[in-house]
Amino acid sequence: MAQDLSAQGRLGFAKLIEQQLGRNMPSGSSFDPASSLAALQQSLIQQHAANSAVLPAGGAERVRSAPAMSNESAVADASGSSSDFVNRIWPHAVEASSAIGVPPQFLVAHSALESAWGKSEIRNVNGSPTYNLFGVKAGRNWHGPSVEVKTTEYVNGVAQTAREKFRVYGSYAESFRDYTNLLRNNPRFSEVLGQKDGAQFSRSLQQSGYATDPMYADKLSRIINGATLRQALAG
Structure with missing residues (x-):
């Protein structure tokens, strides 16, 4: 050129x-x-x-790529979309919080990272929502509906594009329940349960293999401690 x-x-x-x-x-x-x-x-x-x-975050076993963000509010605009997102999912986050002992705002932040505050939710082929807020893949133990989409995974630190199947839910409530079961029933996530510190919650998720992006914990921690989440919760 x-x-x-x-x-x-x-x-x-x-x-x-x-x-x-x-x-x-x-x-x-x-x-x-x-x-x-x-x-x-x-x-x-x-x-x-x-x-x-600088590619989006990706998951090793069960998650799709999380949207790339230069900072914690990169995907939340001034129109109140982040507040709308929090209002939609807050009751489900509170219910999941009581089941796994993690503050509900941490769970909201995690779903915000994976779905870009609801703007990048996984969609079915016909455009209808899958309600999959946490990028959970449809592995061999999943017997429900699924959809195949393009995702970015990190293999030995190198970003690679692939097509993977992801779980389809009937509602946000179902998505949160499945997320809760994933963390409670898989021993590798034992260090995530009961975390009350945002930074440690983020590190525990990454160390357990929830995602392969080397910056995943940092991105999640920035959302948990960021102004966008605080303002959305206050609204």
């Missing part, structure tokens, strides 16, 4: 490069367009690779 732009003179690209690089060139140095364009091209490639690496 850099070579094409400079060769055709679009936007004065070569001149801009010369001016920019010339600011940092020692006095008496000559400008070499070929080497400068090569350096620019390499920079563009590196930038593209870096941007591509």
Whole structure:
């Protein structure tokens, strides 16, 4: 792209490069367009690779990718969508909280991370909701309905795209009950139960293998302690 732009003179690209690089060139140095364009091209490639690496969170066994967020409120707009989301699911979070000993706001935050505050919920092929707020996969032990969607998984720290089947529920209440059963009935989640500290709850989920994204715990902790959740709960 850099070579094409400079060769055709679009936007004065070569001149801009010369001016920019010339600011940092020692006095008496000559400008070499070929080497400068090569350096620019390499920079563009590196930038593209870096941007591509910032991919959504993914799950090792049972979750789809969580939406990528630069901060805890990236997916919550000023229209009150986060408050609407919390109002829809709060009663179910309270019920699940009493079953697993975790504050309901932690469960709201977890569902917000996995569903982008309800904006990126898994959908059936016809567009109808699956009510799957926690990205739970439909493994061999699942005998209910399911839907196949594209997801991002991290394998040895490398993001990979795959198609996986996910559970379909009849309501948010059913989604929370299944999530509760997942945490209570699987021994590997024993450290998650009863957590009262948001950061430790987040770390315990990641350490138990709930998700493979190396930044998963950090993302969840930021939502739990962030202004978006506090404002939504207050509303």
